[in-house]
Amino acid sequence: MRVFLLTFGFVCIFSVCQAWTPKFHNGRPRGGFVPPPPRSKSMLGKPLSADMWFNQTLNHFNDADTRTFQQRYFMSDKYYKPGGPVFLSIGGEGPANAVWMENGAWVEYAKEHHAMMFLVEHRYYGKTQPTVDMSVENLQFLSSEQALADLAHFIVFAQEKYKLPDNKWIAIGGSYSGALAGWFRMKYPHLVTGAIATSAPVFAKLNFLEYLSVVRNSLSVSSSSCVTNIQQAVTQLENMLNTTDGRQTLKKMFKLCDDINITNTDDVANLYAVLAGNFEDVVQYNKDNRAFEGAAGTNITIDTLCGIMDKNTSSSALQRYADVNSLMLLTSKEKCQDFTYQKMVDGLRKVDWKSDAAAGGRQWTYQTCTEFGYYQTSDFKSQPFGHKFPLDFFVKQCQDIYDPKFNADLIGRGINRTNTNYGGYGIKVTNVVFPNGSIDPWHALGVVKSLSPDATAIFIDGTAHCANMYPPSSTDPAPLVQARATITKLIGKWVA
Structure with a gap:
């Protein structure tokens, strides 16, 4: 995930301003951070999951501020059976992509556990545009805390709309959204039963x-x-x-x-x-x-x-x-x-x-x-x-x-506030698995040793950033195959 931070340039008035954003x-x-996988062969030529929208609160921490915005999400009940778990895939710092609704490791988990699947786009990314522009004044509402509150609001909304009052929810994310998954389980344990926090940089530095x-x-x-x-x-x-x-x-x-x-x-x-x-x-x-x-x-x-x-x-x-x-x-x-x-x-x-x-x-x-x-x-x-x-x-x-x-x-x-708020390397959670790859530079800011029997680390030798989230391949190394097997076993334990 590398982003070269930049400086404010001069306003171009009389000529077209040249600008670029780094690859x-x-x-x-x-x-x-988590580019989408390729479309599965069985779905080629078929339409992707449709955009869906719900009314979200702009500022969850000021009740006097009643402004709202439309937040995008995707839904699939293709593998769901009544009473099954609900998987909540957390969008990160880029557009949510409907390809994830048909391909990726979490789809295989959904098949096995008969789960309903939701993918919620992160505020300020993709089509979810809470404010008229991205001015500094408006970006004040862009934070991990607001994003976590968005997820809580979404669960309450989905429980009612899709008639899921007693189903167990599993949060899933990779990279920044992996950290969000772990933090969501910590901050809202009454809403989410477990979390898969892949390649999650839980320690800010x-x-x-x-x-x-x-x-x-x-x-x-x-x-x-x-x-x-x-x-x-x-x-x-x-x-x-x-x-x-x-x-x-x-x-x-x-x-x-x-x-x-x-x-x-x-x-x-x-x-x-x-x-x-x-x-x-x-x-x-x-x-x-x-x-x-x-x-x-x-x-x-x-x-x-x-x-x-x-x-x-x-x-x-x-x-x-x-x-x-x-x-x-x-x-x-x-x-x-x-x-x-x-x-x-x-x-x-x-x-x-x-x-x-x-x-x-x-x-x-x-x-x-x-x-x-x-x-x-x-x-x-x-x-x-x-x-x-x-x-x-x-x-x-x-x-x-x-x-x-x-x-x-x-x-x-x-x-310092981020690490104080979430705990950094010492995050206190249960029913969370932290997969990381040994080649991935981001593992240095993640949990690579189990924190407790209920906060499990999986350090995958020879793999890179969020590799376990992508669709399985016949060429996958044995540690990656085992990691996915361990994750689905843990899901089964959490939702039993």
């Missing part, structure tokens, strides 16, 4: 040093020389940045959209971060059985990228680093690599629901600045991607995008 920003791909540590380790598993070759490439990159001819050569090699201004330290930092993001994205989602975005059926893996970096050719390490970038541009169908800080900021400053920022980049960035941090900085000494995007670079983005008051101290206070 991978603070660990978050453009579509959200300002400087997420461990992210690139896990990326480095995961690359090393594929190839002992991969990390060394990346480090050599970054050293060569740094040397070439020091000359005019070198910068022009880099522009061609990496297919950059703009010239490199060496005096603009924010641009340079962003360039380093974007190139590191090529590897972070693939490591985070390595072999997870989702359809890789735009890859025309090609599953790009850690082995793919390290294979490029380790090519035994006469090309330099820097050229191979550029080859990785070219591959990622090809898969995302982009002609050139954006990296300029101001253009990124201009993109994320947009408040209109029709803007590219509304895909989730602006909203998620706001949540990192107010609640979570999670900044994947270059401050970890032993990672190979250079040290040009430190913590200050991310803090500056909060200031530039939203408000100059967002210094490290203010962001830190929001993070």
Whole structure:
């Protein structure tokens, strides 16, 4: 999930303002942390589940505020039998996708346990637009606490509408929504019987040093020389940045959209971060059985990228680093690599629901600045991607995008409040399972050892972010197969 936080740009008056949103920003791909699986073959050509809507409260913590909005959800009773459980899939920081209603591990669980299925879209993401725009004033209603209260309200609504007064509910989520699933069970135990909190970063942290540590380790598993070759490439990159001819050569090699201004330290930092993001994205989602975005059926893996970096050719390490970038541009169908800080900021400053920022980049960035941090900085000494995007670079983005008051101290206070509110690593819950993958950098902020007999951790060797949520495959490693079997067994125990 990487999201490069950005700064407020200047208003464009006499010309069309160029802007862009990163493909991978603070660990978050453009579509959200849990991209949808491919459609199941049996459902190809058939219509997806229809959008459904219910009336939601804007501010659950001020009874004098009577404003409401329409929240989107999906429903399926295909496998439901009267008296069966109800599965509540929690939307995260991207549009809810109806494909999840027909494919994914939770569908298999629903078949086995005869469950009714609901997917509720998170406020401010996708088609659920509570306010007229995404101005800072309006984003004050975007928080994990409001989102949890939304879920509580939805359950009460669904119990009445679908005649489910005594059914047992199971909350299901992955990544940020995985944390929401665990927190929902903690905060509203009278409404939800159990929760599957997959790849859930339950501990909020300002400087997420461990992210690139896990990326480095995961690359090393594929190839002992991969990390060394990346480090050599970054050293060569740094040397070439020091000359005019070198910068022009880099522009061609990496297919950059703009010239490199060496005096603009924010641009340079962003360039380093974007190139590191090529590897972070693939490591985070390595072999997870989702359809890789735009890859025309090609599953790009850690082995793919390290294979490029380790090519035994006469090309330099820097050229191979550029080859990785070219591959990622090809898969995302982009002609050139954006990296300029101001253009990124201009993109994320947009408040209109029709803007590219509304895909989730602006909203998620706001949540990192107010609640979570999670900044994947270059401050970890032993990672190979250079040290040009430190913590200050991310803090500056909060200031530039939203408000100059967002210094490290203010962001830190929001993070401390989150950990105090939910418990961080010491979350107190029962009937919650915490699956995490060993390759996934986010496991460093999750529960990887069981907290109690009723708060179970499943650490899945060799898998990545939210891999257990995707549809099963004949090529799944044994630990992943076992993880899904354990999860469905726990569901059976909770709903018995």
